[in-house]
Amino acid sequence: IKTFLEMESHEERIQEIIERNKELEASEERKRKAKQLELQRKEAARTNRGIPSRPPSYPIYTPPTRPAVTETIDTYEAEKKKAFAKPMHTRGKGMQLGKKSKTTDIYEKVREDLGPEVEETAPLVSPQAATPVVPESRASLSSERAGVQITVSETISAKVNREGALKAFEVKGDLQLRISDPALTKLKLDLLTNTSHGAQFRTHPNVDKALFTNSSIIQLKDTTKRFPANNAIGVLRWRVASNGSEHADVLPITFTVWVNKGSDSTTVTVEYELTGTDNLRDVSVTMPYGATEPSVSSFDAVYEVAGDSLEWNIGSIDTSNASGSFEYEVVDLDVDENEFFPMSVHFSKTVPFVEVDVSSVSLLEEGQEVNFAKDVKSVSDGFTIE
Known part of the structure; x- marks a missing residue:
């Protein structure tokens, strides 16, 4: 009877260990996620304010019942050794206890998880060591990116015959301005333009047309207003058209x-x-x-x-x-x-067909030049040999 009761007690302890193991795993998972969120927050704060991050500690997530669990596991280990050292006279429950090898493996896993202190602190170090460099690099690139983006877009269409003679061709282009920094929305663009090939320019209705015609400067008519931020707007268009009167050498x-x-x-x-x-x-x-x-x-x-x-x-x-x-x-x-x-x-x-370039961008009131990025997209569209 005593042996039977001891074996029954072992069964209950095993189930208790399994349940506590599940609770510990859930607690560790919550702690791990909290650590990751905190590390991300610390990393974001370090990137934005230049404050070096350090591995945080989370005492709130330390399970308070861990010493009791360790003591229970040690007690169970001692009782288990006693039980296996005794001769098993009763077959039923003893055989069932002998089949608990998988549960014993779970117990060993619990013991390993609750073992040395270095294993407990490993999750704190791992996220810090594995912190990806890419977000920091992207943040660095984003901070260095120019607050003004200039895009020169152009399409070249043409029809030539089999002998190479030009039948018709047309070039359409526009200059787009995108300002990502609201502090730079009150500015002007100094352009280099050339009316080669009979190019015709047309400015946006809100742009000072006379100033562009005389000085090749793009700025708003009403100097008290600003360009919209974070929105690509076309400020200048141009067009070249021919019905075939020009020589084919006009084409690239x-x-x-x-x-x-x-x-x-x-x-x-x-x-x-x-x-x-x-x-x-x-x-x-x-x-x-x-x-x-x-x-x-x-x-x-x-x-x-x-x-x-x-x-x-x-x-x-x-x-x-x-x-x-x-x-x-x-x-x-x-x-x-x-x-x-x-x-x-x-x-x-790599360069537009019609000579259009931005030489400088400067603030309208202060006169200070600002950095800008430029992208040229000149491609063929409907260029055929007939």
């Missing part, structure tokens, strides 16, 4: 297409030439074809077959590769050369 790049029809095949050769000194990026030519897939015989750069067209990816073009060609052949007696047109040309420029 020209193309000539040769179509030679033989007895049983047709050969197509596409040539390009850089007309100015401006570098081009991401240059590609999309060349459609009919039912028969062509065979590429000669090419500069790389190409790929995509559906019913050939994609000639030239990449960057500068003075080192100012010209190049691409040649392919279609073996088909009934091929129509119109199947190879229109060809689409895509490219981007």
